[in-house]
Amino acid sequence: MTLLLGIRRSGKSSLVKVLMKEEKGIWLYLDLRKFESSAYISYKDIIQELEKSINTSLPERLKKVLAGVKGVNFAVVNVIFNWWKARIELAQILDKLSEIAEKEGERIIIIFNESQELRKLKGVNLLYPIAYAFDNLKVKFIFTSSEIGMVYDFLKLDKSDSPLYGRSYTEVNVPPFGKETSLEFLRKGFEEFKMKVEERELEDAVNTLGGIPGWLTYYGFNYIQEKDHVKALNKTVETAISLIKKEFNNFLKGREGAKERYKTIMTVCKNGCKWKEAKIALEAKEGVRIDDKRFTQLLNNLVKASFLIKEGEIYKPTDVLIEKAFS
Ligand SMILES: Nc1ncnc2c1ncn2[C@@H]1O[C@H](COP(=O)(O)OP(=O)(O)O)[C@@H](O)[C@H]1O
Numbered sequence: 001m002t003l004l005l006g007i008r009r010s011g012k013s014s015l016v017k018v019l020m021k022e023e024k025g026i027w028l029y030l031d032l033r034k035f036e037s038s039a040y041i042s043y044k045d046i047i048q049e050l051e052k053s054i055n056t057s058l059p060e061r062l063k064k065v066l067a068g069v070k071g072v073n074f075a076v077v078n079v080i081f082n083w084w085k086a087r088i089e090l091a092q093i094l095d096k097l098s099e100i101a102e103k104e105g106e107r108i109i110i111i112f113n114e115s116q117e118l119r120k121l122k123g124v125n126l127l128y129p130i131a132y133a134f135d136n137l138k139v140k141f142i143f144t145s146s147e148i149g150m151v152y153d154f155l156k157l158d159k160s161d162s163p164l165y166g167r168s169y170t171e172v173n174v175p176p177f178g179k180e181t182s183l184e185f186l187r188k189g190f191e192e193f194k195m196k197v198e199e200r201e202l203e204d205a206v207n208t209l210g211g212i213p214g215w216l217t218y219y220g221f222n223y224i225q226e227k228d229h230v231k232a233l234n235k236t237v238e239t240a241i242s243l244i245k246k247e248f249n250n251f252l253k254g255r256e257g258a259k260e261r262y263k264t265i266m267t268v269c270k271n272g273c274k275w276k277e278a279k280i281a282l283e284a285k286e287g288v289r290i291d292d293k294r295f296t297q298l299l300n301n302l303v304k305a306s307f308l309i310k311e312g313e314i315y316k317p318t319d320v321l322i323e324k325a326f327s
């Protein structure tokens, strides 16, 4: 089991796509990003996502083998999960996939992209079939996540009453680029397009956008379209801010009661804050005293969702553009 962690747009999905292309094995990629704005996910959603990934990744003859599972048919070229007729058991599908892997002498790797979304799944505990597969089958899992604390909350690897308790895992972190790497990344990118861009413009871009590959790539794309540094940079910042606001609104879903509080904390902490400072500022705004535990919980939720990061005593945005989004 591997956890691939890094803030939004740090390059996790790109890394996984490269692995899928270059490493042998049967790769099943379940993209849960589409549930970012949902308040909850149903078992059916997961089963349909699995069906889709199987149909994209497995050759026809192997899809046929899967049709032996209850509720699974094979028609024309695809497997069909008849979830409306029979309850599809994930453990049985995993059994079959493992059997296929064994026969083919291949590894089978299931990727849950943005796996923190799985915590919104209602009615079933996915940790049981995952633990079962981990203990008994030839199936490997990769969980990617942009919300590092949230994915640990979901997997509960260190909770003694959890199905996955004590299982071994590898954590791989994808940090943003440092300044030099960011500059080199832009230089190389422009070179590929045979574009000559002044060094001070690259510096300005990196100083404004930080080392997040997603923003740097988007700036490069805009530069190539606009052929103008200022226009390209402004467009990048504008888009980034609106995207971050949208993501923050997704975070607030199901947390409506504390919406104003979360916004205030982000605004107070946009240039870095200490626990005490932020609490005093929030209390001043509301004119009431706030329970210490409750305040810590609010602050921690922002950290778990990777909007803030704690460095020593200081809480600060994980991305310079988050700082701008709350200015
Ligand atoms: N190593 C890299 N080289 C080139 N482009 C990259 C690299 N890593 C990320 N990108 C670009 O940055 C964007 C965000 O990366 P992505 O893999 O989607 O991030 P994440 O999955 O961590 O949110 C992508 O559109 C991709 O084009």
Ligand SMILES: [Mg+2]
Pocket: 012, 013, 014, 113
């Ligand atoms: Mg991604």
